[in-house]
Amino acid sequence: MDTWRESQAQGIAFLQGLSELSVPELAGTLISASTAGRLLQTARVYWGPTKNTRKQRLARDTAVESSMPVDALVLIERHLRKLADGIDEWAVRTELCALTGTVDDIDRAAADIVRRHNQAQDFDARPRRSLKGGKNTDAAGCRTISVTGPEREMVAFLRGLEKKASALRVDGMTYEQAMYDALMSGDGTPQEILTPMVVIGLPDWAKLLRHEGSESIFALTDGTILTGAELIARLMSDHHLVGLYDPLTGPVNAYQASRLPSAKQRLLASAESILCEWPGCTTSADSSSDHHIIAFKNGGPTNVVNMAKLCRLHNGRNDDDPEKPRNGRIERINGLPVWVPPGGGPPRRSRHPIKKLSAAELTRH
Numbered sequence: 109m110d111t112w113r114e115s116q117a118q119g120i121a122f123l124q125g126l127s128e129l130s131v132p133e134l135a136g137t138l139i140s141a142s143t144a145g146r147l148l149q150t151a152r153v154y155w156g157p158t159k160n161t162r163k164q165r166l167a168r169d170t171a172v173e174s175s176m177p178v179d180a181l182v183l184i185e186r187h188l189r190k191l192a193d194g195i196d197e198w199a200v201r202t203e204l205c206a207l208t209g210t211v212d213d214i215d216r217a218a219a220d221i222v223r224r225h226n227q228a229q230d231f232d233a234r235p236r237r238s239l240k241g242g243k244n245t246d247a248a249g250c251r252t253i254s255v256t257g258p259e260r261e262m263v264a265f266l267r268g269l270e271k272k273a274s275a276l277r278v279d280g281m282t283y284e285q286a287m288y289d290a291l292m293s294g295d296g297t298p299q300e301i302l303t304p305m306v307v308i309g310l311p312d313w314a315k316l317l318r319h320e321g322s323e324s325i326f327a328l329t330d331g332t333i334l335t336g337a338e339l340i341a342r343l344m345s346d347h348h349l350v351g352l353y354d355p356l357t358g359p360v361n362a363y364q365a366s367r368l369p370s371a372k373q374r375l376l377a378s379a380e381s382i383l384c385e386w387p388g389c390t391t392s393a394d395s396s397s398d399h400h401i402i403a404f405k406n407g408g409p410t411n412v413v414n415m416a417k418l419c420r421l422h423n424g425r426n427d428d429d430p431e432k433p434r435n436g437r438i439e440r441i442n443g444l445p446v447w448v449p450p451g452g453g454p455p456r457r458s459r460h461p462i463k464k465l466s467a468a469e470l471t472r473h
């Protein structure tokens with residue numbers, strides 16, 4: 109591990125050592141030709157000839173300063189290839205070289221930063237659409253194709269398949285197998301369902317007094333009482349969904365023009381999380397299930413404060429019994445769902461960039 113760490117941690121110095129080599133020279137030793145190709149391409153960006161020697165040096169110095177590992181430098185180049193024309197590539201590269209965290213953190217943050225630069229230029233994702241693969245047979249006798257398209261179209265496509273898949277799925281069939289069958293059946297119609305939710309941080313002058321049925325009662329500092337619906341009516345009237353969040357304790361209540369009490373808690377939890385709460389997981393809240401933070405069987409109530417979005421996998425991994433730590437568990441600390449490692453240690457939260465748009469984060473600023 110130490111040898112590996114030493115060779116990988118000083119990415120820029122490592123690349124300097126490689127920059128004079130050719131792919132066959134490098135690949136002839138220990139690594140595949142494709143890995144050698146990626147490393148040398150990255151090495152030449154930072155150490156090869158360029159017209160922008162000053163900018164190149166600045167990017168190198170920034171990456172040295174942040175101890176950017178080799179893997180992260182290679183990933184940064186992959187994201188920069190998606191950068192729209194007309195944007196100063198060296199400036200963005202230097203911005204990315206300053207990122208810190210694990211390689212996975214840097215990977216996601218870099219994708220997010222490049223995307224924001226592209227969006228500022230009205231970048232059109234559609235020309236990037238493609239369907240590739242299907243040429244190589246693996247050891248199991250299968251072939252893989254990959255489909256790339258604008259995120260909205262891909263989500264709508266999967267939504268349509270999911271609906272069909274849940275109808276086709278029988279005992280003993282995995283979710284992925286059902287999705288394949290749905291695709292092959294040819295009649296999963298793309299479905300776009302967009303539900304914007306307006307997030308309102310509970311104002312200081314209104315503190316939650318009690319929950320009455322599905323309504324929340326607020327005591328105001330002027331000595332009066334308002335229901336949550338009345339509070340929302342004062343703050344804002346024309347939006348379909350409004351979620352009330354207390355920055356200290358978490359979700360309070362959701363209001364809708366036509367009430368769907370059964371779906372209400374799920375909506376709040378989705379808006380709170382956006383993604384599965386397990387650090388590193390990228391499953392969307394819409395595809396996740398409602399996890400009881402204190403297990404139902406241990407007397408945990410079905411209310412928004414005791415709920416968190418976890419994908420199927422992490423719902424299964426979560427240590428429902430805190431006395432038997434194995435994989436860690438989700439808890440709510442200071443109003444935020446966090447992952448507590450097995451056997452203690454500081455709680456962690458997902459560092460995915462989109463989490464900044466979750467209700468839990470929005471109401472904190």
Ligand SMILES: [Zn+2]
Nearest residue numbers: 384389419422
């Ligand atoms: Zn997950």
